[in-house]
Amino acid sequence: MNEYMGIAVCFALAGVITGGMIVLASTLGKKKPSAVKSAPFECGVNPIALPGGKLAIKFYLTAILFILFDVELVFLYPWAVVFRSLGTVGLVEMGVFLGILMVGYIYAWDNGALKWQ
Amino acid sequence: MNGPNVNDMALLLPELILIGTALAFILASRRIETSSLVTRVTVLASIASVLASRWVLGFDYVEGFGGMIIVDGYSQFFKVLIASALAVVALLSMNRIDAEHVRAGEFLALLLLASTGMMLAASARDLLTLYLGLELTTICSYILVGITVEKPASNEASIKYFLLGSFASALLLYGISLTYGVTGTTDFAKISLALRDNDLGGNKILLAAMGLLAGGLAFKISAFPFHAWAPDAYQGASAPVAAFLATASKAAGLAAVGRVCLVAFGSEAYVLSVVLAGLAALSIIVGTVIAMAQTDMKRLLAYSSIAHAGYALLGLVCGTTDGASATMTYAFLYVFMTLGAFGIVIALGDRGETLNGYLGLAEQRPRTAALMLLFLLSLTGIPPTAGFVAKFVVIQSLVDTGQVALVSLAVLAVGCSVVSAFVYLRVAVLMYMKEPQELEPARCPLAVSAALAVAALVTVIGGIFPGILTDWAVAPL
Numbered sequence: 001m002n003e004y005m006g007i008a009v010c011f012a013l014a015g016v017i018t019g020g021m022i023v024l025a026s027t028l029g030k031k032k033p034s035a036v037k038s039a040p041f042e043c044g045v046n047p048i049a050l051p052g053g054k055l056a057i058k059f060y061l062t063a064i065l066f067i068l069f070d071v072e073l074v075f076l077y078p079w080a081v082v083f084r085s086l087g088t089v090g091l092v093e094m095g096v097f098l099g100i101l102m103v104g105y106i107y108a109w110d111n112g113a114l115k116w117q
Numbered sequence: 118m119n120g121p122n123v124n125d126m127a128l129l130l131p132e133l134i135l136i137g138t139a140l141a142f143i144l145a146s147r148r149i150e151t152s153s154l155v156t157r158v159t160v161l162a163s164i165a166s167v168l169a170s171r172w173v174l175g176f177d178y179v180e181g182f183g184g185m186i187i188v189d190g191y192s193q194f195f196k197v198l199i200a201s202a203l204a205v206v207a208l209l210s211m212n213r214i215d216a217e218h219v220r221a222g223e224f225l226a227l228l229l230l231a232s233t234g235m236m237l238a239a240s241a242r243d244l245l246t247l248y249l250g251l252e253l254t255t256i257c258s259y260i261l262v263g264i265t266v267e268k269p270a271s272n273e274a275s276i277k278y279f280l281l282g283s284f285a286s287a288l289l290l291y292g293i294s295l296t297y298g299v300t301g302t303t304d305f306a307k308i309s310l311a312l313r314d315n316d317l318g319g320n321k322i323l324l325a326a327m328g329l330l331a332g333g334l335a336f337k338i339s340a341f342p343f344h345a346w347a348p349d350a351y352q353g354a355s356a357p358v359a360a361f362l363a364t365a366s367k368a369a370g371l372a373a374v375g376r377v378c379l380v381a382f383g384s385e386a387y388v389l390s391v392v393l394a395g396l397a398a399l400s401i402i403v404g405t406v407i408a409m410a411q412t413d414m415k416r417l418l419a420y421s422s423i424a425h426a427g428y429a430l431l432g433l434v435c436g437t438t439d440g441a442s443a444t445m446t447y448a449f450l451y452v453f454m455t456l457g458a459f460g461i462v463i464a465l466g467d468r469g470e471t472l473n474g475y476l477g478l479a480e481q482r483p484r485t486a487a488l489m490l491l492f493l494l495s496l497t498g499i500p501p502t503a504g505f506v507a508k509f510v511v512i513q514s515l516v517d518t519g520q521v522a523l524v525s526l527a528v529l530a531v532g533c534s535v536v537s538a539f540v541y542l543r544v545a546v547l548m549y550m551k552e553p554q555e556l557e558p559a560r561c562p563l564a565v566s567a568a569l570a571v572a573a574l575v576t577v578i579g580g581i582f583p584g585i586l587t588d589w590a591v592a593p594l
Contacts, residue, residue, distance in 0.1 A: 103140045
């Protein structure tokens with residue numbers, strides 16, 4: 001348990017300092033409330049509003065396709081590092097992996113997911 | 118640990134057949150107009166997969182992929198079961214998916230991939246492979262439930278299933294990570310060794326890990342209190358999809374529970390049997406009682422499947438190999454009688470979905486009604502149907518242990534079985550003793566009739582010659 005002591009102290013200090021600041025600010029500070037000040041701050045966006053406007057589904061499709069092929073690339077990096085020790089089998093298995101992903105790519109292409117209308 | 122070996126690929130032959138077929142369907146999905154050809158190909162592929170599981174690979178114990186995958190009697194038993202259920206579901210869906218404007222290529226590809234995931238889960242020798250297999254299954258199932266996009270109920274069911282399903286997957290993952298934290302491995306055999314050597318019996322984190330794993334897996338077999346998704350998902354989904362979820366999916370979940378309990382946590386059998394006994398008893402009671410109030414046929418079968426998940430777990434409660442093979446027998450027979458009952462629902466079309474649709478069916482369609490009666494008797498557990506044999510073996514395995522708690526659990530199971538007769542025979546009364554109120558249903562397509570014939574055959578043969586199956590159901594070592 002000793003090795004976690006530092007983290008525990010860090011958590012305790014962070015809690016005490018931030019808690020202390022909030023308590024001090026709310027007890028000692030001057031208060032002049034106004035309607036604008038009382039509203040929850042959300043970067044200038046009206047906090048309560050109905051969902052505005054429609055978002056084209058093509059953004060979603062492009063994003064999901066990006067994630068798909070991005071993850072593929074992530075798998076290629078560690079494979080490239082140990083490529084020599086894996087030998088031919090590694091090459092074949094990566095070929096199978098990429099082949100399956102290509103099927104998905106062709107499916108997306110074939111069904112018009114890549115068309116930006 | 119050995120490096121990768123191309124020969125290991127041969128161990129996954131049954132899965133590779135299904136994956137290859139699914140990939141071909143995905144590539145051609147836009148050019149597949151109707152379901153007739155692709156369904157035939159799917160049925161052939163699943164038969165090839167059954168043959169590969171049973172006769173090409175055989176039941177010898179072989180490990181592959183550095184101990185991630187195992188091929189033994191247990192895995193092959195479930196692979197044969199899952200692939201046959203896939204073939205029956207494909208037949209049942211043949212005309213239905215065209216009528217519901219679902220693209221046949223995509224539907225069957227998802228069905229094939231979901232089955233592949235189940236087979237991998239049955240073959241898993243490591244918690245991570247198990248998770249991967251089950252996840253492949255559930256992700257495909259979410260889409261299958263919502264695949265009839267024109268029906269709002271289907272979309273709603275899919276979202277509900279997805280939200281609850283991701284919650285359950287998280288439970289499973291927490292369980293896996295805590296197990297790894299305690300034992301330092303995710304390999305079943307090494308977990309079992311670590312538990313024995315380090316004397317981790319009363320470890321609190323281990324208890325939490327087992328609880329989380331049991332919860333995550335209980336969701337997959339829809340055991341109480343992780344059952345809430347099942348009625349909504351089955352009701353919203355297209356009937357063939359509901360049949361698939363109620364049968365193959367549940368069999369794969371039971372395969373996973375069985376191997377995790379017996380192989381990985383075998384030394385903690387006492388704790389697990391308390392957890393499983395709770396899940397089983399509550400599932401049986403809740404499933405049976407709530408099924409009595411249903412007026413929708415798919416919901417009724419959903420609660421029935423919850424109760425049956427409880428009965429199937431009874432074998433694993435014992436923690437013995439005899440108990441595990443009883444559960445395997447139960448899973449096998451349950452799959453076919455439930456497929457049969459769903460098959461009748463599909464054969465009757467829209468009329469089959471509500472309980473009132475069965476009014477006076479015997480007068481209009483005597484053979485369909487007789488088949489339904491067979492499946493209902495089997496679900497109740499009346500001899501000489503398969504349902505009797507299934508219930509008999511699990512209850513016998515409980516009684517054989519001779520422990521008071523387990524014998525009283527057996528008494529509870531028998532009691533609920535009597536109550537369940539009310540649920541199932543109510544449908545029989547509607548069919549045989551009431552006047553018909555609706556027009557005669559359309560003729561049943563040939564593919565559905567073939568699927569019903571297979572289900573009926575297994576239900577009858579399983580009931581008369583139970584020895585064939587019980588010899589074959591070998592528990593994992």
